[in-house]
Amino acid sequence: MTELERMIALKDIFRLKGRRDRALNTKDWEIYIALHEPENISGNEGEKPRRGARENAEGVARILEGILTVHHGHTPEIVFESPTAVRRVWGMEDLLLDEKSRRLLLHGFGFYHERYEKRDGQWLFCWRQLRRMLVFDYR
Amino acid sequence: MEGMSDLERLVALEEIRLLKARRDQAIDTKNWELYHSLHAPHHVSHNEGLPRWEGPDAMIAGTRASLEGKVSSHHSHTPDITFESPTKAKGIWGMEDLIFDEKTKELLLHGFGYYHEEYEKVDGQWKFVWRQLRRTFVLTKEAGNLPGQLRTWSRERHDRA
Numbered sequence: 375m376t377e378l379e380r381m382i383a384l385k386d387i388f389r390l391k392g393r394r395d396r397a398l399n400t401k402d403w404e405i406y407i408a409l410h411e412p413e414n415i416s417g418n419e420g421e422k423p424r425r426g427a428r429e430n431a432e433g434v435a436r437i438l439e440g441i442l443t444v445h446h447g448h449t450p451e452i453v454f455e456s457p458t459a460v461r462r463v464w465g466m467e468d469l470l471l472d473e474k475s476r477r478l479l480l481h482g483f484g485f486y487h488e489r490y491e492k493r494d495g496q497w498l499f500c501w502r503q504l505r506r507m508l509v510f511d512y513r
Numbered sequence: 514m515e516g517m518s519d520l521e522r523l524v525a526l527e528e529i530r531l532l533k534a535r536r537d538q539a540i541d542t543k544n545w546e547l548y549h550s551l552h553a554p555h556h557v558s559h560n561e562g563l564p565r566w567e568g569p570d571a572m573i574a575g576t577r578a579s580l581e582g583k584v585s586s587h588h589s590h591t592p593d594i595t596f597e598s599p600t601k602a603k604g605i606w607g608m609e610d611l612i613f614d615e616k617t618k619e620l621l622l623h624g625f626g627y628y629h630e631e632y633e634k635v636d637g638q639w640k641f642v643w644r645q646l647r648r649t650f651v652l653t654k655e656a657g658n659l660p661g662q663l664r665t666w667s668r669e670r671h672d673r674a
Contacts, residue, residue: 382519388577388591389591389593389594391591392592392605392606393593395590395591395607396605396627430628444609444650446588446591447591464588469625470624471658476658478652478658478659478660500646
């Protein structure tokens with residue numbers, strides 16, 4: 375990989391991450407699914423990992439029924455496994471809010487460990503695991 | 514993007530990130546001269562719940578008035594930036610802001626949403642030409658749903674239990 379190719383991959387994955395957070399926060403599940411490989415694996419602590427991009431989106435949509443979210447990703451580390459496979463670790467913060475009562479339900483902090491692959495010229499999520507540092511649970 | 518090399522696109526992305534950082538810094542430090550210089554003369558700001566501000570002067574007058582006696586903190590995250598041409602781009606940024614009372618230091622508002630923006634390169638400099646804040650949600654002192662207020666509430670409830 376040339377330096378320029380690395381920079382382009384960094385930027386493309388950065389944008390992929392931003393689009394994923396926005397699709398989640400605006401509940402645009404079609405975009406959310408399109409950003410993941412069909413066989414993507416996604417896991418949160420205390421839950422069984424969800425296999426499949428569509429199955430994952432459906433599971434997340436169920437959990438977030440009646441709930442608004444904010445997910446922010448910060449200052450990613452990066453490891454290139456190959457020109458088409460990358461791992462990143464992102465600092466993260468999330469808030470969950472009850473849509474009706476406008477009560478804050480949860481304010482959490484942690485790290486997203488993620489892996490991406492480039493398929494047909496597009497970077498896509500193929501694995502994600504959230505590791506929590508701290509959660510304020512107001513429920 | 515046609516008419517743009519990979520390197521030119523990377524340079525433009527960094528310049529737009531810097532423009533955004535300066536804007537957030539200018540508003541939080543109330544440096545209105547810097548704030549003005551980051552916007553093109555034909556810039557339009559149209560934030561939810563606020564009037565449409567045509568031109569940097571109207572925007573700064575409106576922004577100054579809304580932040581009178583207040584301290585703000587604006588953070589922007591993970592932009593989705595696309596180019597329409599080598600001199601025109603659009604960006605969507607995750608955002609979070611906190612507004613404090615300048616005297617009492619009390620938190621008044623903790624808000625979240627997305628900034629939808631457009632930029633143009635004018636005389637070699639990227640400038641803002643359009644901005645719209647679309648909120649996902651806002652916690653306020655008035656509504657009693659700020660994290661600090663809730664933490665107290667949550668602890669009291671826990672103590673009683």
